[in-house]
Structure formats: structure tokens, C-alpha cells
Amino acid sequence: MYLDYWHYAETTTSAQPILRENEKDIYVEQNVGLYHGKSKIITKQKGRCYLTSQRIIYIDDKAHSKESVCLELGDIKDLQYNSKFLKRSAKLVIFLKLEAPVDKFDMGLHKAGNKASLISNKVTWTCPICMVTNETTGELKDPMPRCINCGIAADYDMVASTVVATNTDEQTAKLDQVNSCPACTFVNHPQINNCEICGTRLLKSNVIQYADGGIFKDSRMNIVLETNPGLKEGDTPFIQLSFRNSDGSLFFQAMCGVLEDLESEANKLLYNQKLVSINGVNIHPDIISVGDNFNQIGITSLERIKEQQLLKNDILLNNALGDLNNLMALASDIERLYEGAKGDNSKKDSILLIDRDKFLNKSTFLDEISREIHQLIMSEFKDQLKKQDGILINMVDLYALYNKSMRIGTGFVSPSEMREACERFTKLGLMDIRLVRINGRVLCVSSDNSFEFIKKNIVSIVEDAPGSDLLHLTQILNQTNSNNWAIGIIMEVLQNCITEGELLIDEQITGIHYYVNVNWRV
Amino acid sequence: MSSCNGAKCDLITLPMPFPPIYDFPPLYTRQPNSLIRKQQLETWVNILIQHARENKGWLISHDGKLLEPKQDHSLFVNENIQRQVPDPFIDEIWVYALQKGTVLKHTNDSFYILWKSLDSWSSLLLQWFETTGKLNQVVTIYEIVSGDDSSAWEFYSMNEQICELALSKLVDRGRATMITNDGKVVAVKVV
Numbered sequence: 001m002y003l004d005y006w007h008y009a010e011t012t013t014s015a016q017p018i019l020r021e022n023e024k025d026i027y028v029e030q031n032v033g034l035y036h037g038k039s040k041i042i043t044k045q046k047g048r049c050y051l052t053s054q055r056i057i058y059i060d061d062k063a064h065s066k067e068s069v070c071l072e073l074g075d076i077k078d079l080q081y082n083s084k085f086l087k088r089s090a091k092l093v094i095f096l097k098l099e100a101p102v103d104k105f106d107m108g109l110h111k112a113g114n115k116a117s118l119i120s121n122k123v124t125w126t127c128p129i130c131m132v133t134n135e136t137t138g139e140l141k142d143p144m145p146r147c148i149n150c151g152i153a154a155d156y157d158m159v160a161s162t163v164v165a166t167n168t169d170e171q172t173a174k175l176d177q178v179n180s181c182p183a184c185t186f187v188n189h190p191q192i193n194n195c196e197i198c199g200t201r202l203l204k205s206n207v208i209q210y211a212d213g214g215i216f217k218d219s220r221m222n223i224v225l226e227t228n229p230g231l232k233e234g235d236t237p238f239i240q241l242s243f244r245n246s247d248g249s250l251f252f253q254a255m256c257g258v259l260e261d262l263e264s265e266a267n268k269l270l271y272n273q274k275l276v277s278i279n280g281v282n283i284h285p286d287i288i289s290v291g292d293n294f295n296q297i298g299i300t301s302l303e304r305i306k307e308q309q310l311l312k313n314d315i316l317l318n319n320a321l322g323d324l325n326n327l328m329a330l331a332s333d334i335e336r337l338y339e340g341a342k343g344d345n346s347k348k349d350s351i352l353l354i355d356r357d358k359f360l361n362k363s364t365f366l367d368e369i370s371r372e373i374h375q376l377i378m379s380e381f382k383d384q385l386k387k388q389d390g391i392l393i394n395m396v397d398l399y400a401l402y403n404k405s406m407r408i409g410t411g412f413v414s415p416s417e418m419r420e421a422c423e424r425f426t427k428l429g430l431m432d433i434r435l436v437r438i439n440g441r442v443l444c445v446s447s448d449n450s451f452e453f454i455k456k457n458i459v460s461i462v463e464d465a466p467g468s469d470l471l472h473l474t475q476i477l478n479q480t481n482s483n484n485w486a487i488g489i490i491m492e493v494l495q496n497c498i499t500e501g502e503l504l505i506d507e508q509i510t511g512i513h514y515y516v517n518v519n520w521r522v
Numbered sequence: 523m524s525s526c527n528g529a530k531c532d533l534i535t536l537p538m539p540f541p542p543i544y545d546f547p548p549l550y551t552r553q554p555n556s557l558i559r560k561q562q563l564e565t566w567v568n569i570l571i572q573h574a575r576e577n578k579g580w581l582i583s584h585d586g587k588l589l590e591p592k593q594d595h596s597l598f599v600n601e602n603i604q605r606q607v608p609d610p611f612i613d614e615i616w617v618y619a620l621q622k623g624t625v626l627k628h629t630n631d632s633f634y635i636l637w638k639s640l641d642s643w644s645s646l647l648l649q650w651f652e653t654t655g656k657l658n659q660v661v662t663i664y665e666i667v668s669g670d671d672s673s674a675w676e677f678y679s680m681n682e683q684i685c686e687l688a689l690s691k692l693v694d695r696g697r698a699t700m701i702t703n704d705g706k707v708v709a710v711k712v713v
Binding site for chain 1: 543546547548550551553554555557558561562565605
């Protein structure tokens with residue numbers, strides 16, 4: 001029952017979720033178990049829970065590629081937090097919406113859709129006086145609508161012969177099938193949940209239907225319940241997150257914040273959505289929702305347009321004043337903040353702290369960084385790993401690479417943190433690469449046998465071309481392998497060869513030339 | 523005498539026969555690995571000995587030029603591959619050679635080069651005394667190194683100082699007595 005709220009979550013090889021475009025992670029909670037209704041979900045009892053700007057993602061600690069699931073934040077109706085009691089761990093109960101939340105995303109954002117629902121019963125009739133064809137929404141009943149041209153109310157008997165009711169259901173259905181993005185209007189595949197371009201949640205995403213009407217089932221989903229979840233048809237469905245390590249209150253707070261943001265985001269683009277009256281004048285919904293209609297003709301319509309214009313101006317001015325007030329309040333807030341901050345400069349937070357907020361302690365933060373670094377290396381050096389036996393990157397290069405590509409705008413990790421993170425590879429089960437020390441001084445991230453591999457390579461190059469210098473070696477290595485063995489690494493390997501007596505040096509003004517040691521065996 | 527002259531002429535006209543490693547560029551750079559460097563120094567000492575033996579050289583200057591017989595070409599410069607041993611490393615080579623006893627200090631700037639050890643020289647000299655029947659006679663140093671009787675021997679044209687040192691080995695063994703004049707050894711009597 002209600003299992004289709006869960007979706008499969010894709011993960012990287014480093015056990016991190018693959019986020020959508022525009023999706024940002026906000027908080028990570030360690031050691032979380034999942035409940036569907038009142039029942040435990042078997043095989044999903046120990047994992048990390050990522051809170052992102054769009055989803056809650058559960059990544060299983062053991063089998064992240066199989067057991068990871070996610071829940072759309074848009075499906076969430078309400079939250080309830082149960083604190084720890086005796087043996088029962090703290091739980092976050094998440095109530096879900098029964099219906100697909102179309103309205104919320106739709107209103108104001110999607111004009112076409114809005115219109116479709118407003119004019120669901122469009123009626124056209126011809127004015128018996130001026131013969132203008134009028135369009136009216138809703139049924140033709142008292143009070144009868146006025147003709148837009150001559151402004152005289154229609155008499156039902158007189159117009160009855162000309163009334164044509166347009167059924168707009170077809171139109172609406174057509175709109176639904178298109179599955180276009182409310183934010184960027186990109187037309188997505190009907191079975192896609194989130195826009196491919198901008199990542200915005202699509203309107204009709206909750207229940208995806210095949211052409212034959214069957215509900216789409218993701219075969220990668222694997223949910224086995226321990227007992228009966230106790231969810232009945234018609235009840236508000238709910239799921240629970242059980243926090244085994246912490247009390248989860250931080251997660252709860254973060255989630256409340258995200259949901260609030262989400263709601264205000266959805267309402268932001270609505271133009272005076274809750275406005276009922278201005279200066280005592282009731283407002284017809286048309287004024288707000290319907291834009292310029294160039295079809296209007298006649299004196300009465302001109303009058304109405306004028307009236308609407310005035311009302312709109314009023315709204316605009318009111319809005320502007322309100323905005324101005326907000327701005328002033330914000331300015332004074334900032335001023336106060338500034339005054340306050342001037343007092344104690346010593347408490348200034350370092351830039352490094354920024355995205356550490358979502359971790360409870362340093363260890364979990366480092367675990368996460370470690371996974372991220374692993375992912376970066378694996379993707380960045382995929383070719384090299386495939387074509388040859390190994391990769392070898394020194395920490396300085398890696399640090400630059402990582403901070404350049406991953407940390408834009410969110411602060412940097414410090415070198416010592418990076419080192420600690422790299423030391424955790426093995427502990428986290430990331431076996432492909434590990435941290436090694438070359439020549440007892442240079443720390444490198446290396447795959448299993450890469451050092452021996454490149455050493456063998458270098459010796460054989462020198463054998464073929466005695467008197468090669470560093471430049472020549474680098475060129476040959478990088479030309480045949482189309483990747484970048486850093487010059488620093490090559491230097492270290494050469495140093496190692498010299499210390500071990502495999503290579504001899506010939507120092508000239510032009511540089512150091514290397515020769516294979518054949519005469520003087522160690 | 524004539525054969526020696528012939529040999530000398532050959533040495534001047536023909537290129538000096540060096541082992542192939544003499545043309546190996548890393549030989550001219552001080553190797554950072556100490557184990558390797560020891561072998562490198564050993565190689566240099568061997569080259570020194572070979573060079574001295576080929577040229578019957580007895581005295582060599584600090585910068586690698588033979589002084590007896592006089593040569594302008596330095597051993598530490600290899601024109602073929604355009605390499606030369608840097609001065610600090612030359613110092614190291616001399617220190618190593620002195621330590622090994624292959625060379626003896628002559629002046630600050632030159633060394634006696636012993637392509638045979640003093641002991642071998644002394645026994646060779648003793649052999650000479652015995653075979654030429656000069657035991658129990660006073661023989662001058664000049665006679666030993668430049669006399670007709672020794673022209674076929676390896677120590678012919680030997681530096682007199684080295685000869686003295688070799689003879690002093692015999693003195694130590696109680697087989698010879700030095701005869702000095704004004705503090706300078708002029709002759710020896712071997713018993």
C-alpha cells in the first residue's frame with residue numbers, strides 16, 4: 001500500500017547519491033533506518049540519509065547500489081518528531097499527500113494549465129443586438145453576462161439558438177500528456193519525473209502512466225516490509241525515519257526549513273495570490289489571472305479594461321510600497337547585524353566552516369569528503385585507469401583539483417582534512433585507491449601497483465634512449481598514454497630509481513640526463 | 523731502450539686504450555647513491571692505474587695530467603663525449619685513491635701513482651737483485667731505475683722516490699741497507 005511514494009535513488013560508485021540539476025544537498029544524517037507506515041523496511045535499516053533541496057535520499061551502508069531509495073519532498077504533507085524514549089530511538093514521522101500535488105506547482109507558474117482549468121466550460125453566444133460573438137465561462141444563468149460590445153445583458157431566450165458549449169476536456173488532456181516543464185517549458189518524456197534541463201519537478205510526475213493505463217513500476221526498487229504497515233485506503237499515509245545514533249533533531253529542523261522554503265518558492269511567483277480586495281473593492285479573479293486579452297471589443301469592454309488597468313495600478317503601487325517597506329526593514333536588519341559584528345571581530349568564522357554545518361562531527365564530515373574525493377578521482381582519471389594499470393596523483397595536485405572542481409563557492413577543505421579523508425579510503429571500503437608515501441616524503445593517492453608500473457616504464461624508456469632528461473621522459477610518457485603523469489610524480493619516481501641504483505645521472509648545464517645502471521651493481 | 527721508445531711513440535700516436543666505461547657520461551657526475559658512488563670511485567682508480575701502466579707514468583698532477591712522462595692531456599677530460607669531471611669530484615677521487623694506497627702524496631698538487639703496490643715493487647726489485655747477482659753489492663738508485671741491467675724490467679725509468687720507498691720495504695724486512703749522502707739516499711745494498 002502506498003509503496004509508490006518510494007523511488008529508486010541512483011548512487012555513484014563511492015556511495016553518494018547522484019543529484020539532479022539544481023538539486024543541492026543540505027544535511028546528512030548517519031545511521032538511519034526506514035519504516036513504511038509502522039513496519040520496518042527490511043534491508044534498509046542502516047544507512048545515511050541525505051536531505052537535499054528536492055528529496056530525502058536513503059543510501060544503504062552495505063549495498064548502496066541496490067537498496068538506496070528516495071522520497072520527493074513535494075509529496076510531503078506534514079512532519080512530526082518523536083523523541084527518544086527508553087529503548088525506542090528518535091523518529092521522524094513524515095505524512096504524505098494523498099493526491100498528486102498538481103495545484104501547488106501549477107498555479108501561476110503554468111499559465112496554460114491554469115487557463116485550461118478556468119475555462120473548462122466555455123460558452124459562446126451571439127449578441128442579438130450587435131451580432132458580436134461573446135465568450136463566457138461557466139453556465140449561462142442569472143445574472144446573465146453582458147455583451148462585450150454593447151454592454152447589454154443577454155436574454156437567454158434570444159441567444160439560446162446561438163449558444164455553443166465548448167468541451168475543453170480534450171484540451172486539458174492534451175496538455176497533460178505533453179509533460180512540459182513548468183519552469184523552463186521544456187517538453188520532457190512523459191515518464192520523466194523531473195525536468196531534464198533544469199531539474200524542476202514536473203506536474204504529472206506522481207503517478208506515471210503507460211499508454212495502456214498501467215502504473216509504471218521501477219524494477220530496481222526493492223522494498224520488503226517486516227510486518228503489516230497498518231496503512232488503510234483513505235488514511236494519510238506516512239513513513240518514518242529512525243535515528244539510531246543521534247536524536248535527529250537537527251535533521252528535523254533542517255527538513256522543516258526546506259519544506260518552508262519549498263512552499264514559499266512555489267508561492268513566490270504568484271501575483272498577489274491571496275488578494276481579495278483592494279481599498280474595499282472586490283476583485284474579480286480575471287484581473288489577476290488573465291493577462292492582456294486583445295480580443296475585447298466595444299465600449300463596455302474598453303471601460304472594463306480601463307477599470308482593470310486602474311485596479312492593477314493600485315495593486316502594483318501597494319506592492320511597491322510593501323516591497324519598499326520590506327527593503328527598509330532588511331536594510332535596518334543588515335545595519336544592526338553590521339553594528340553587532342563590529343563589536344567582536346575575533347569570533348569571525350573561517351571560510352572553511354561553511355558546508356560543515358550539515359555534519360554532526362568531524363568524522364562524518366571526513367567520511368563524506370573521502371567519498372567525494374574518491375568519486376572525483378575515479379571520474380577524472382577513468383581513462384587512465386582503464387588503459388593502464390594505475391593512477392598516481394600527488395596530494396598537492398589532488399588538493400588543487402578537488403578544491404577547484406568540487407568546492408566552488410562553499411569553502412575549501414584544509415590540506416590536513418584532505419589527508420585524513422584520503423586515509424579513510426580503505427576504512428570506507430573504497431578499495432580502488434589508497435594513500436601511499438613515495439620515497440618516504442611525498443604523499444600520493446595511488447592505485448595498487450601504479451608506482452611499480454610507472455617505474456618500469458621509465459626504466460625501459462631510459463634503456464631505449466640513454467641520456468633522456470626529465471622533459472623527454474614526461475613527453476614520452478604523456479604522449480603514448482594521453483593522460484597526465486604529473487611532472488612531480490615522475491621526478492619522485494626518478495629519485496626513487498636513483499636511490500635504488502637503477503638509474504645513473506649525468507649532470508650537465510642543460511639538465512640532468514638519466515642512464516640505466518649496467519656497470520655498477522648495488 | 524729502443525723497445526721502450528717504440529712503445530712510447532705508439533702511445534702518443536695511438537689513442538689511449540680505455541675501457542668502454544670511460545665513454546659513459548654518468549661516470550663524470552658524482553652519483554648521489556653512496557653504494558654506487560663507491561663503485562664509481564673504484565672505476566676511476568682502475569682507470570688511473572690502467573692509464574699509468576699503459577704510459578709508464580709515475581707522477582700525476584691533481585688535474586689528471588701525467589707529469590712523468592709529461593702529457594698535456596688530462597685524464598679527467600673526455601673530448602669524445604664532451605664531459606669532464608668537476609673539481610670537487612676530482613678531489614673526492616684523489617681522497618679515495620690515497621685511502622686505497624694507489625697514489626701517494628708528492629706535493630700539494632701532484633701524486634705518485636703506484637700501478638703496483640709498494641710491496642709488489644719491492645719483491646720485484648729483490649728478484650732483480652737476485653737474478654742479476656747484485657746481492658751484497660752497493661748499487662745506486664740511478665743504476666736500478668736507469669741502468670742497462672734493468673732495461674727489460676717493469677720498473678725501468680721508475681721515479682727514484684718511489685724506488686726508495688719500495689727499497690725501504692726491503693729495509694724493513696732486514697734485507698737491505700740504505701746508503702745516504704747529505705740526507706739523500708743514493709745507493710742501496712741488498713743482502
